[in-house]
Amino acid sequence: MALNFDEFQKVVESAxxxxxxxxxxxxxxxxxxxxxxxxxxxxxxxxxxxxxxYVSTPRTRKPRTPKAPAEGGAKKPGRPKKNA
Numbered sequence: 541m542a543l544n545f546d547e548f549q550k551v552v553e554s555a556x557x558x559x560x561x562x563x564x565x566x567x568x569x570x571x572x573x574x575x576x577x578x579x580x581x582x583x584x585x586x587x588x589x590x591x592x593x594y595v596s597t598p599r600t601r602k603p604r605t606p607k608a609p610a611e612g613g614a615k616k617p618g619r620p621k622k623n624a
Contacts, residue, residue, distance in 0.1 A: 588594060
């Protein structure tokens with residue numbers, strides 16, 4: 541029985557290609573799974589907002605704290621004026 545290395549090499553190459561395709565499919569499946577999870581979360585939020593008993597809550601802003609005056613001349617933030 542003679543060994544045909546050409547056929548053996550073709551089998552190895554096809555196995556490598558199959559592994560590459562399998563890795564690509566896994567990567568794509570992971571992306572689709574995360575997208576479906578995000579979609580499911582968004583649909584849950586939408587369902588909560590569209591419910592009859594939903595009342596929106598206003599956001600509370602943090603009060604602004606005045607800045608301490610700088611030593612010397614007080615500069616305003618922003619771009620300096622042009623000297624034409």
